[in-house]
Amino acid sequence: MADNRGVVYLGNGEVDVQDISYPDLVLRDGPGVPKENVGRKCEHGVIIKNIVTNICGSDQHMVRGRTTAPEGMVLGHEITGEIVEVGRDVEFLKKGDIVSVPFNVACGRCKMCRRQDTHICLNVNPARPGGAYGYVDMGGWVGGQSEYVMVPYADFQLLKFPDKDQAMDKILDLTMLSDIFPTGYHGAVNAGVTTGSTVYVAGAGPVGLAAAHSAQLLGAAVVIVGDLKEERLKQARSFGCETINLQDHDDVGEQIEQILGVPEVDCGIDAVGFEAYGHGTNHEDAPAAVLNTMMDVVEAGGKYGMPGLYVTDDPGAKDKDSQQGSLKVRFGLGWSKAHSITTGQTPAMKYHRQLMNAILNEKADIANVVNATVISLDEAPQGYKEFDDGAAKKFVIDPHGTLSK
Structure with missing residues (x-):
């Protein structure tokens, strides 16, 4: 049994669930990783066991061949999960915390991050301002449609849910905080x-x-x-x-x-x-x-x-x-x-805490609005096909079968 599995882009409209490397706190070489980012140490990061991770329309653009995404790239930028490993430089988060991961990778230190423009962080992508997980030309950060994923700059980026039981009860709503909400x-x-x-x-x-x-x-x-x-x-x-x-x-x-x-x-x-x-x-x-x-x-x-x-x-x-x-x-x-x-990508951190509060206090009903539909990791390729055909669903991948337990 592999230590990690993920949804991999194969080109020509195809994705597959394959064995991939278990993450560590270094950005390793791989498809789409700029040479300047290879070997980048991330002791400020954490390893997350994904509870839920979603298929996004932006992923479909790559899968359809409408970008220059390289084959072999692990997809996925909508990540919600439990911290299972904490880097040396992480101060405010701990193992067992359930968190939402903004799809923007952002350092928290540069001029753009300091003014809440985390979608155009200057330090995470050598090619251009702004980074993201599992997306073309966005710094090579490994995607999160997987069982486990590494998230850098954890103290700055992650939104910790205040109560684990409440979070699990609302997980289909809270998973939308990483991007689409x-x-x-x-x-x-x-x-x-x-x-x-x-x-x-x-x-x-x-x-x-x-x-x-x-x-x-x-x-x-x-x-x-x-x-x-x-x-x-x-x-x-x-x-x-x-x-x-x-x-x-x-x-x-x-x-x-x-x-x-x-x-x-x-x-x-x-x-x-x-x-x-x-x-x-x-x-x-x-x-x-x-x-x-x-x-x-x-x-x-x-x-x-x-x-x-x-x-x-x-x-x-x-x-x-x-x-x-x-x-x-x-x-x-x-x-x-x-x-x-x-124009431009969304600075998800700018809104995710207030939208979390709206969900937890029954003011927002986002899971029902987008028709959140749970599938297994192995069902992800079929989910991509149905979504591409125009299904009125938001496919939520449950990599570990957590929601069916």
């Missing part, structure tokens, strides 16, 4: 959602649903969700959202007008990103579709957040410009309407 919330905050807002959310995947729920928590009067998949739209309606089926309708403003009486909203949230499809089509690539829709339907002076992922290199794109991350956006329209746009 803060990411959806960040999109809503950046869009300026407040009491009485009307909001358009593009995309009814897990991040879009989390953004819609976040908009509700922030006091939105009406949240409208658009998607091509009726199953996902049904999930959005289950917690009070209005919906637009974009396969049936290509004019979003017209559909918004039928709901609100006017063809525009106060603010918008792009939860789709660069793998957008054309409205009114059967999944035809149109990578700028969401951005151009936002410029059309968000009112003058409005804002939109962009938690959806955009990349610098997309080898699977159909045209040369899109392959380099250059999209045909109606920027002049956005400029003329004085729109404010916020």
Whole structure:
């Protein structure tokens, strides 16, 4: 029996569960690890036994071949688990603590971390600002869709749950703190959602649903969700959202007008990103579709957040410009309407404690909102296939069978 197993990207749309190295407090050489990070000592880190670890839409971008991710990389950046080993320099955490791991790898020391911009930490990735677990061009930190994983800078990064029994009771909600709940919330905050807002959310995947729920928590009067998949739209309606089926309708403003009486909203949230499809089509690539829709339907002076992922290199794109991350956006329209746009990954630490409190005090129902669905580690490849087909589920991997005991 191997000491550790994890979900490994094989290329060509395939993943497999394989034996991988048991982690230690050093970043070893491996697929996607920059040479400058090889051998990096992490006595400030911990080893975590994963209780739950999730499949994310961002993982799907790599698996579909829409990034430059290397084969052999261990996937996964949504990690929640129990500390089983503590590094020499860790002061405030101990074995047995149950913690949430923000998907951003962040040092806590640099200029960006000190101003809470942990998504663009300057010290964890030689290639560019910002690091993440199990993700292309993000520093080579080994992914957490596995039985065990190493997490550096533990005292700074980890969110310890105050009560272990309470944490286990709410684990399907708390697992969303590592990424999609803060990411959806960040999109809503950046869009300026407040009491009485009307909001358009593009995309009814897990991040879009989390953004819609976040908009509700922030006091939105009406949240409208658009998607091509009726199953996902049904999930959005289950917690009070209005919906637009974009396969049936290509004019979003017209559909918004039928709901609100006017063809525009106060603010918008792009939860789709660069793998957008054309409205009114059967999944035809149109990578700028969401951005151009936002410029059309968000009112003058409005804002939109962009938690959806955009990349610098997309080898699977159909045209040369899109392959380099250059999209045909109606920027002049956005400029003329004085729109404010916020881009970039989410600094998960900025929100995870307050969202934890919302969960523990029954103010947020995120597991039901995203339809959290538990699978075993061996079922992860099938989970990837179902998610890629548009299943209205957030797949939560239970590597040790903890939730079935």
